[in-house]
Amino acid sequence: MTTLTAAQRRAREQRAHEAFVKVCPTNRLLALISDKWVSLVVSALAGRGTLRYSDLRREIPGVSEKMLTQTLRSMERDGLVTRTVTAAVPPRVDYELTELGRDLTGLIFTVRDWAEANIARIDAARAGYDAAS
Amino acid sequence: MTTLTAAQRRAREQRAHEAFVKVCPTNRLLALISDKWVSLVVSALAGRGTLRYSDLRREIPGVSEKMLTQTLRSMERDGLVTRTVTAAVPPRVDYELTELGRDLTGLIFTVRDWAEANIARIDAARAGYDAAS
DNA sequence: CAGTATCCGACGTGATACTG
């Protein structure tokens, strides 16, 4: 059979779309920077240069150990930070932005600037919409 | 008692952080544009001007009616698109970007360009990391 | 100090069916 039901066609489109979204650079980057903690880690490191694990915990109030570790690991894997272990007692681990990480900082700041310049327009639209309902 | 346990202090920080994140313009904007469908709707409308609901479904393969409706409603609420209903048989609803929506398009394209220019560096870092493990 | 391990509840997403 070369004919497909509507459901089958939609299912096929769905799979094709899923595959596309997974490799689409824009979506992958958005997933990266919109991660709940990544931009906060980037901002902390951008301002301070090098920070220890415990420094980062202090700089980012509210982050749990689990999420901070997980975030740092994925950022290391993506080449955004370097992780330097110093064998000592007590143990010491330093994190620093790579060049790629610093390049990404520029983009994040661009987004931040647009947000701060335009969020009021979104809020106004939202207020109007909610009032009209 | 003015003294707090570590757990109490952390819980307080947590709530303060939650409150901060909710109002932080950058996080709010990132949540908006990193929505799975928003950037796709913006791209579709940016290229075509005005589109009907069914056109959008066709332009964005894999979107369900539920998610498309939900996305369009939130975008209308945020002032990114206008929704124009034409009373007729069959019913007709047109969607178009607002000026704010077109401004946002510029930012999304900036992100897209950065992504396309730099995704290879991330992939390379990832490949190296995974190979070393 | 810098993590790791496990459990669990909330939320986002999609499938399916129905409507003005």
Added chain:
DNA sequence: CAGTATCACGTCGGATACTG
């Protein structure tokens, strides 16, 4: 044509406890 309503599932993030 353009939606709405309901259900089910998977993932993410947090709380808690333990370790080299």
